[in-house]
Amino acid sequence: IKIKTLLAQDPESYREQEVTVMGWVRTFRNNQFIALNDGSTNTNLQVVAELGKFDESLLKRITTSASLKVTGAIVPSLGKGQTMELKAASIEILGDSDAEVYPLQPKKHSLEFLREKAHLRFRTNTFASVFRIRHALAFAVHKFFNDKGFVYLHTPIITASDAEGAGEMFRVTTLPFEDTPKNEDGSINFKEDFFGRSTNLTVSGQLEGELGATAFGEIYTFGPTFRAENSNTARHLAEFWMIEPEMAFYDLEDNANLAEEFIKYIIRYVLENNREDLDFLASRLAEEEKQLPQDKRSEMGLIEKLEFVINNEFQRLTYTEAIDILANSNHNKKKKFQYPITGWGMDLQSEHERYLVEKHFKKPVILTDYPAGIKSFYMRLNEDGKTVAAMDILAPGIGEIVGGSQREERLDVLLEKMKAMHIPMEEMWWYVDTRRFGTVPHAGFGLGFERMIQFVTGMSNIRDVIAFPRTPKSAEF
Ligand code: ATP
Numbered sequence: 001i002k003i004k005t006l007l008a009q010d011p012e013s014y015r016e017q018e019v020t021v022m023g024w025v026r027t028f029r030n031n032q033f034i035a036l037n038d039g040s041t042n043t044n045l046q047v048v049a050e051l052g053k054f055d056e057s058l059l060k061r062i063t064t065s066a067s068l069k070v071t072g073a074i075v076p077s078l079g080k081g082q083t084m085e086l087k088a089a090s091i092e093i094l095g096d097s098d099a100e101v102y103p104l105q106p107k108k109h110s111l112e113f114l115r116e117k118a119h120l121r122f123r124t125n126t127f128a129s130v131f132r133i134r135h136a137l138a139f140a141v142h143k144f145f146n147d148k149g150f151v152y153l154h155t156p157i158i159t160a161s162d163a164e165g166a167g168e169m170f171r172v173t174t175l176p177f178e179d180t181p182k183n184e185d186g187s188i189n190f191k192e193d194f195f196g197r198s199t200n201l202t203v204s205g206q207l208e209g210e211l212g213a214t215a216f217g218e219i220y221t222f223g224p225t226f227r228a229e230n231s232n233t234a235r236h237l238a239e240f241w242m243i244e245p246e247m248a249f250y251d252l253e254d255n256a257n258l259a260e261e262f263i264k265y266i267i268r269y270v271l272e273n274n275r276e277d278l279d280f281l282a283s284r285l286a287e288e289e290k291q292l293p294q295d296k297r298s299e300m301g302l303i304e305k306l307e308f309v310i311n312n313e314f315q316r317l318t319y320t321e322a323i324d325i326l327a328n329s330n331h332n333k334k335k336k337f338q339y340p341i342t343g344w345g346m347d348l349q350s351e352h353e354r355y356l357v358e359k360h361f362k363k364p365v366i367l368t369d370y371p372a373g374i375k376s377f378y379m380r381l382n383e384d385g386k387t388v389a390a391m392d393i394l395a396p397g398i399g400e401i402v403g404g405s406q407r408e409e410r411l412d413v414l415l416e417k418m419k420a421m422h423i424p425m426e427e428m429w430w431y432v433d434t435r436r437f438g439t440v441p442h443a444g445f446g447l448g449f450e451r452m453i454q455f456v457t458g459m460s461n462i463r464d465v466i467a468f469p470r471t472p473k474s475a476e477f
């Protein structure tokens with residue numbers, strides 16, 4: 001039986017019953033009390049090995065991280081902080097662990113230290129909580145879309161399209177390096193390196209997702225995405241997961257409404273189903289904040305913040321309004337931005353986004369209608385001819401968590417934009433076909449799953465919310 005299931009019951013309901021529990025030793029006190037953890041909860045089960053009942057040779061092998069199978073009777077506990085304990089009738093050591101060389105001590109380790117020990121860090125309470133919440137969020141994502149009748153479409157990992165044209169792609173090659181076709185000047189001929197053609201790892205499933213939306217009406221993708229980001233920020237990974245719904249017959253407002261409803265839904269889901277893990281992370285965060293000077297501390301605790309977000313409307317405003325607010329802010333006048341506000345048309349930097357959410361509105365923000373020049377070719381041109389129906393959702397403490405738009409469904413406008421932005425038709429004919437054969441207004445967005453998990457768990461570094469982070473500095477296993 002799982003320890004979580006056991007602890008959720010009234011100890012009386014187990015009286016006289018024999019149960020078997022398997023897990024790893026966290027601590028062993030007084031040659032008698034084993035704190036056993038099986039990963040289902042951070043609460044350890046106290047196993048009591050009655051003095052004199054077990055061989056000294058067996059007791060010696062009960063060390064931190066050894067794995068055990070214990071059978072015995074559940075009895076109400078007199079100890080503090082627990083309602084029941086397991087009186088061991090038999091203890092079997094499944095796997096020994098040499099406590100002298102086991103890298104984790106039964107004390108608090110720094111997150112940096114644990115990043116170096118990424119292969120074992122799930123065995124700590126912090127990471128166990130984070131990854132149980134990650135699991136629950138993933139489940140909630142599927143539940144949300146399934147309940148609405150969306151089709152889960154698996155878009156390809158290896159693809160010839162570069163959705164963003166941002167040049168952040170990993171190339172996929174089938175050839176040994178020395179056989180890679182070369183151009184006349186000796187440089188690599190990328191056009192032919194995947195069985196004679198050019199491919200890369202997907203940076204977004206959106207373009208393929210649009211093919212699904214224009215057949216099923218509403219689809220979503222949820223899978224790994226790759227970007228050759230050579231930046232070491234706390235919000236970028238080279239491999240991350242993205243959720244990308246794409247909906248026919250939606251305009252930008254419908255799109256924003258869905259995104260807001262979706263974000264609130266998955267947060268509510270973990271508040272209702274993962275309270276123990278959230279409370280654990282909330283108290284961890286509160287401890288950490290105590291080390292900070294008064295003015296650097298957050299106004300709300302983690303739970304309070306999440307409840308605030310699900311109970312309040314996101315702030316909606318246009319890019320043009322945002323530039324106005326930023327340009328007229330004291331922050332800008334006192335030259336506190338690293339990138340000063342130069343006027344309409346400039347791209348917003350994360351410091352500007354964070355100013356808007358954290359200092360100005362103090363709530364999530366949906367920013368819409370960006371200048372066409374700083375956004376991708378597929379975003380729908382507005383009537384003003386200058387802006388596109390784009391939206392970014394910005395979250396306090398994180399910055400951008402969602403990027404989305406209404407897509408350009410008018411064939412002539414799309415073709416004109418592709419030409420102006422140098423998007424090659426020979427690579428995009430299949431995409432353009434959706435506008436040729438029964439085109440419809442449609443929209444979608446991409447939510448960075450890890451950034452969402454950061455927001456929900458309060459973890460400040462994105463490397464701590466994905467099991468095996470891929471960054472320029474880590475790709476070991
Ligand atoms: P940023 O401006 O933060 O670099 P972006 O505008 O390049 O993000 P989009 O192309 O809009 O990102 O992708 C959609 C979402 O995917 C983003 O809103 C973000 O949540 C997430 N995302 C983008 N790049 C990364 C990354 N390198 N690591 C983790 N998540 C990312």
Ligand code: MG
Pocket residue numbers: none
């Ligand atoms: Mg980026």
Ligand code: MG
Pocket residue numbers: 400403
């Ligand atoms: Mg961005």
Ligand code: MG
Pocket residue numbers: 392400402403404
């Ligand atoms: Mg974006």
